[in-house]
Amino acid sequence: MNGGCTNDDASLTIGTLGKRTGVNIETIRYYERIGLLPEAARSAGNYRVYGPAHVRRLVFIRKARDLGFPLEVVRALLELSDQPDRPCAVVDHLVEEQLAEVERKLSDLHRLRDELDRLAHQCRGGSISECRIIEALSP
Amino acid sequence: MNGGCTNDDASLTIGTLGKRTGVNIETIRYYERIGLLPEAARSAGNYRVYGPAHVRRLVFIRKARDLGFPLEVVRALLELSDQPDRPCAVVDHLVEEQLAEVERKLSDLHRLRDELDRLAHQCRGGSISECRIIEALSP
DNA sequence: GCTGGGGGCTGTAGCGGCTACAGGGTCAAG
DNA sequence: CTTGACCCTGTAGCCGCTACAGCCCCCAGC
Numbered sequence: 001m002n003g004g005c006t007n008d009d010a011s012l013t014i015g016t017l018g019k020r021t022g023v024n025i026e027t028i029r030y031y032e033r034i035g036l037l038p039e040a041a042r043s044a045g046n047y048r049v050y051g052p053a054h055v056r057r058l059v060f061i062r063k064a065r066d067l068g069f070p071l072e073v074v075r076a077l078l079e080l081s082d083q084p085d086r087p088c089a090v091v092d093h094l095v096e097e098q099l100a101e102v103e104r105k106l107s108d109l110h111r112l113r114d115e116l117d118r119l120a121h122q123c124r125g126g127s128i129s130e131c132r133i134i135e136a137l138s139p
Numbered sequence: 140m141n142g143g144c145t146n147d148d149a150s151l152t153i154g155t156l157g158k159r160t161g162v163n164i165e166t167i168r169y170y171e172r173i174g175l176l177p178e179a180a181r182s183a184g185n186y187r188v189y190g191p192a193h194v195r196r197l198v199f200i201r202k203a204r205d206l207g208f209p210l211e212v213v214r215a216l217l218e219l220s221d222q223p224d225r226p227c228a229v230v231d232h233l234v235e236e237q238l239a240e241v242e243r244k245l246s247d248l249h250r251l252r253d254e255l256d257r258l259a260h261q262c263r264g265g266s267i268s269e270c271r272i273i274e275a276l277s278p
Numbered sequence: 279g280c281t282g283g284g285g286g287c288t289g290t291a292g293c294g295g296c297t298a299c300a301g302g303g304t305c306a307a308g
Numbered sequence: 309c310t311t312g313a314c315c316c317t318g319t320a321g322c323c324g325c326t327a328c329a330g331c332c333c334c335c336a337g338c
Contacts, residue, residue: 015285025286026326034324045333047286059278067258068251071324077276084268091272092262099255106248109241112207116238119206123231129223133230137216139198154314164315165297173295184304186315210295 012050014040021058028058036061036075069098151189153179160197167197175200175214208237 018025031037032048037057040048057078064074073094080091122132157164170176171187176196179187196217203213212233219230261271 013286024326027324029287030325043333045286047333056278060276063276065324067255077273080267081273081277084266086267088262088265088267088270088272091267091270092259095255095259095262095272099252099259102248102252102255106245106252109245109248113238113241113245116206116234116241120231120234120238123227123234126227127223128219128225128227128230131227131230133227133234134216134220137199137202138220139195152315163297166295168316169296182304184315186304204295 010052012055014048014050017050017055017058020055021062023058023062031058031061034071036071036078067098068102069094073098149191151194153187153189156189156194156197159194160201162197162201170197170200173210175210175217206237207241208233212237 043049
């Protein structure tokens, strides 16, 4: 068991970090591999050991991912958050871009929904030979 | 050049098929590889030769893909379209499922959009140290 | 001391749905 | 005969994980 067994309240194993941040263990290792999360220190038995800074960084990443930012943009956001003197406008721009991307996807999906809706209401319960849906897909 | 140069109006090379259906050549070969499109006959020079049936099938696939159906569902739809006696309800069910999926994505994206919108309007043009966006991502 | 079970480690392969090469062959026009 | 557009195969890459296989480590209980 791990809960309550850590010597130091502030140092966690990967499993505990995962539970605390809601990020899958494999994903955490993946983030380390691609350099999004700095390499963790290792225990005597070669276990990764995480501190509060890792927790903060990983939560940051998760929140950004939840907002749909691609990993490369998350990487940029992390770097920016380490440079407090740069203008906020840089960050704002990334958010605007992401917003535009989401709105593009939204309008695509709206069109798709309408199309599918139209199709779905054409079923009259016969056999496929009279199926308007198949008909609509056929040239 | 290929346009008008085919011996048989009804037999096309992969490039012509691609242009006619709006599907990338590599994608057509990919569909063949995964068994979505039947293997084409071959010319003396080992070129794929397509007939009207291929065109029809590929257009069907493209339309279904445009509606967002995953390839495995497209495969099912194709099989159904070859079985005219089965009930249309089977097809209708696949459409309903896809519709539900699209609506799920839509509502996810709506939430995302609102969140990003909220964030985007918080920029007051200062430096990152006062940036509400970075703040919102930090724990 | 010995065992069992729950963690952890590395490295690699797979998902979906393409897309992009490299390194060759084919074909028709000039 | 050469040029250049097209085609062929096979393989690797994209994104963002996820899922193994095959090992090691650690602690509790007996």
